[in-house]
Amino acid sequence: MKLGGLLKSLAPTIANAAGGPLAGMAVKIAASKLGLPITATANEIEDLIEREPDKAVSLKLADNEFKDRIKEMEIDLESFKTEVEDRKHARETFKNDLTPKVFSILALCLYGSYVMVVTLFEHSQQSETVISLVLGQLSGILSTVCAFFYSGQSSKKS
Numbered sequence: 001m002k003l004g005g006l007l008k009s010l011a012p013t014i015a016n017a018a019g020g021p022l023a024g025m026a027v028k029i030a031a032s033k034l035g036l037p038i039t040a041t042a043n044e045i046e047d048l049i050e051r052e053p054d055k056a057v058s059l060k061l062a063d064n065e066f067k068d069r070i071k072e073m074e075i076d077l078e079s080f081k082t083e084v085e086d087r088k089h090a091r092e093t094f095k096n097d098l099t100p101k102v103f104s105i106l107a108l109c110l111y112g113s114y115v116m117v118v119t120l121f122e123h124s125q126q127s128e129t130v131i132s133l134v135l136g137q138l139s140g141i142l143s144t145v146c147a148f149f150y151s152g153q154s155s156k157k158s
Contacts, residue, residue, distance in 0.1 A: 006050065010060060014026040014062065027040065033061055034058050108145075
């Protein structure tokens with residue numbers, strides 16, 4: 001996408017994003033600030049600024065907002081990277097500890113036992129809510145156990 005110097009000088013962050021993976025977000029922010037439909041293109045934004053120079057201030061505000069969004073996304077990405085490293089470290093630290101394994105087996109047995117009791121024995125209609133709550137909680141615990149042992153691992157390491 002070829003852009004003229006007008007957009008590059010007024011909103012350099014948005015102009016640099018044009019044609020890249022963040023182009024859609026950049027153009028939508030600029031279009032919303034300028035009162036254009038969100039389907040507007042960068043060239044339409046440039047044409048509007050040429051026709052109505054007073055909208056340049058709104059474009060500058062859009063550029064600042066886009067910069068802030070990019071900074072938020074970078075912070076989120078750094079937070080995610082830190083969290084992944086922390087999980088890897090926890091797995092490595094506790095790989096020889098029996099506590100998570102015992103807890104996991106206990107949770108699995110408890111879940112299976114509870115499902116068997118609920119299925120085989122009669123229960124009143126009024127206890128359906130409690131049964132659903134307990135099954136939901138136990139399912140969440142099993143999901144956490146699976147995530148602890150298997151997330152982030154594509155193959156078994158020795």
